[in-house]
Amino acid sequence: xxxxxxxxxxxxxxxxxxxxxxxxxxxxxxxxxxxxxxxxxxxxxxxxxxxxxxxxxxxxxxxxxxxxxxxxxxxxxxxxxxxxxxxxxxxxxxxxxxxxxxxxxxxxxxxxxxxxxxxxxxxxxxxxxxxxxxxxxxxxxxxxxxxxxxxxxxxxxxxxxxxxxxxxxxxxxxxxxxxxxxxxxxxxxxxxxxxxxxxxxxxxxxxxxxxxxxxxxxxxxxxxxxxxxxxxxxxxxxxxxxxxxxxxxxxxxxxxxxxxxxxxxxxxxxxxxxxxxxxxxxxxxxxxxxxxxxxxxxxxxxxxxxxxxxxxx
Numbered sequence: 001x002x003x004x005x006x007x008x009x010x011x012x013x014x015x016x017x018x019x020x021x022x023x024x025x026x027x028x029x030x031x032x033x034x035x036x037x038x039x040x041x042x043x044x045x046x047x048x049x050x051x052x053x054x055x056x057x058x059x060x061x062x063x064x065x066x067x068x069x070x071x072x073x074x075x076x077x078x079x080x081x082x083x084x085x086x087x088x089x090x091x092x093x094x095x096x097x098x099x100x101x102x103x104x105x106x107x108x109x110x111x112x113x114x115x116x117x118x119x120x121x122x123x124x125x126x127x128x129x130x131x132x133x134x135x136x137x138x139x140x141x142x143x144x145x146x147x148x149x150x151x152x153x154x155x156x157x158x159x160x161x162x163x164x165x166x167x168x169x170x171x172x173x174x175x176x177x178x179x180x181x182x183x184x185x186x187x188x189x190x191x192x193x194x195x196x197x198x199x200x201x202x203x204x205x206x207x208x209x210x211x212x213x214x215x216x217x218x219x220x221x222x223x224x225x226x227x228x229x230x231x232x233x234x235x236x237x238x239x240x241x242x243x244x245x246x247x248x249x250x251x252x253x254x255x256x257x258x259x260x261x262x263x264x265x266x267x268x269x270x271x272x273x274x275x276x277x278x279x280x281x282x283x284x285x286x287x288x289x290x291x292x293x294x295x296x297x298x299x300x301x302x303x304x305x306x307x308x309x310x311x312x313x
Contacts, residue, residue: 001067002040002048007057012049013080013108014087018100019152025059034060039090040070041083051083052090081112092125099161100152102126103140110138133158139165143172150176157186163193171207178211181220182231195238215241245311249274252310260303263294274310 011017028035038053050057051073060068073083088105091097097105105126109118119131128134136158140151142165151161156179164172179189199205210216215237219230240247257268269280285291298304 002070003067004057004061004065006048007040007050007061007068008048009058009061011054011104014049014051014084015054016087016091016097016101016105016108017054018104019098019149020055022055022059022062025055026063029059029063034069038068038070039073039086041073041078049083052087084108084112088125097126098152099137099156100140100148102128103137106134106138107141129158132162136162136165144169146173147176150180154180155186157189160186160189160193163189163197167207174207174211178220178234182234183227184231184234188231188235191235192238195235195242198242199238210241243273246273249310252313256303256307256310256313260301260307262301263297265290265294266298268307277309 034056036053036056038056039051041049041051043049053070057068078086106118106122109122113121115134118134123129123131123134128137140148140161143151147164150156151164156164160179164175167175175192178184179192182188184192196207196210199210200207216234219234219237222230222233225233253270260268262268265284267282269282270276271278271280283291283294285294
């Protein structure tokens, strides 16, 4: 039985847990008690290192336990590397790791292994798909706690994490704040950084300067729109700033189509970015009679003869 005052809540050298909810563990302890005792080791200074069971110990502390049953490892042949791998495999088959935890593990492994060893021996275990991803995960430790908390709890793509790390330190938490509050999906995250990077190069603007412009003012808390609508509006504003000519053309194109009053089963489409000089007329129908009626209706629309490239309107 170890007195809880001897167990440090700070992550020790073998810890690979970050940003977790202890509620399920607490419910389990209240129902059936502690099933698997944590493994500990007394280090050279006499204090205790938690080898496995860091989450269990924190949950038991939340239950105000005064002492915790542990197994003390006393084999002198067990090296720090052995204990790190012991904890890794203790976790591997009971849960998945978030991206911050993967970064923690990689940084701890680097103490004992070369990057080539890690690439060849640990990428599959940690469900890391590429060397580029591994290199990025290692760099997550550069971020502040607020940023790491978001990365640990939100579904962010590797591309988004790469874009966050490419920002100036003062802009990283701001970018993540917008992603979090607008609940940008993976595709929207990609567009966010693609548009921003292009605007930044063209206009020499940083993220703080861009997102404090009038167009974005109060967008996060804007009345009359739900979160998905605000997210869509956010991307639309960025697109307009990045591609003002394209945006004007799309609006003029939509206006022409609206004024034609086409039958419901008819659509006129343009190529992406108007890169093709031709337009596509699409008619949906079930029978030839409906097709003929539609063609006759189209022949009676006078405005079709005046349809032109939107930038010429």
